[in-house]
Amino acid sequence: MEKDKIFDVIIIGGSYAGLSAAMSLGRSLKQTLVIDSGNPCNQKTPHSHNFLTQDGNTPKEISSLAKQQVEHYASVHFFEGFASEGVKKGNQFEVKTQSGHSFLGKKLIFASGIKDIMPDIKGFSDCWGKTVIHCPYCHGYEFKGKKTGIFAQGDRAFHLASLVNNLTNELTILTSGPASFSSEQSLMLKKHNIIVDEREIAEIEHQNGQMQKMVFQNGEKLDLDALYAAVPFQQHSQIPMDLGCELNEQGYIKTDMLQRTTVEGVYACGDNSSPMRSVANAVHFGNFTGAVVNKELTEALFN
Structure with a gap:
């Protein structure tokens, strides 16, 4: 130049x-x-x-x-x-x-x-882009039928749930604190058997970015294969x-x-x-x- x-x-x-x-x-x-x-x-x-x-x-x-x-x-x-x-x-x-x-x-x-901006959750950034994912269109097919979580709140979580529900029957929304859904949204989630888990997240157990379990602050664990996250x-x-x-x-x-x-x-x-x-x-x-x-x-x- x-x-x-x-x-x-x-x-x-x-x-x-x-x-x-x-x-x-x-x-x-x-x-x-x-x-x-x-x-x-x-x-x-x-x-x-x-x-x-x-x-x-x-x-x-x-x-x-x-x-x-x-x-x-x-x-x-x-x-x-x-x-x-x-x-x-x-x-x-x-x-x-x-x-x-x-x-x-x-x-x-x-x-x-x-x-x-990654949340302060151990293992989160290690799984980012692999099993902690952001888009059902980019990654959803690869995790169809798997045990899937959504890490989000309110309207964003509800929107993701409506899309991901098409890909798996084992879907849990993880709010890591009190959920903020409207009564109408809560009824719709219940209608589609989508679980809302308010336990605070402490860690993601994984092997080289492949998620295995979600660990909560109280020590309890949840088996998951993938997690959609709105960060x-x-x-x-x-x-x-x-x-x-x-x-x-x-x-x-x-x-x-x-x-x-x-x-x-x-x-x-x-x-x-x-x-x-x-x-x-x-x-x-x-x-x-x-x-x-x-x-x-x-x-x-x-x-």
Whole structure:
């Protein structure tokens, strides 16, 4: 990369959404820089599912092939590192990395993902992505008919229960404290023989991430094969907020129908802006965002 080069687009995050946006832009001959620290949120997941042509492959296999294909386009460049700062300078953006490098771009796309915040439960993080899972569409088939738990409260737990109930008849909601269901929700859960267990969780017994038992604070145990968990998260990159991008009530970057954030010239796609956490969704919105940004850049030159 030439010194002082001004890119058409800088993409922060080089996993599925970022690479998909880069391919869309590369095929439109836009000078694009992808900055990636190599720390995707699904790195502990052994297999990825529900994505045509790649079902059952590892996340690394999918992203490696994707990067190899994007590298085919000469206008797409890559920088390995963590983007730590971003400022708007007139009609351009300057992005700095932890290593001290600095890059200029006309547009910014954040495909930076999110960081899940693990609860203080022994064994939880060891099982995360393996038998402690987040999505019935991504993982549910592999645990069909198994003894399954849901670690969540209220509406979130009820929503997951309605989906997971289709996959197993042995389902328990673990609230780790007093449950917060409405009377209508409680009646519906009872109707479908879904148990609500309010005992406080202390530990997950497992072997190399394969869950065996849930251990409660009172010493009692529950056999489980899988646990759906709704855990809190934070944005992986602070730069969108530093630039003034608004977050919605759930903590995702707020975007419009064209993936534009509340800051002109800044876009977001993937897990950082959507609760639909899947490889297929990230690839779709990355591709779409790249097309939107290309359209705006191209129209500016055409006028």
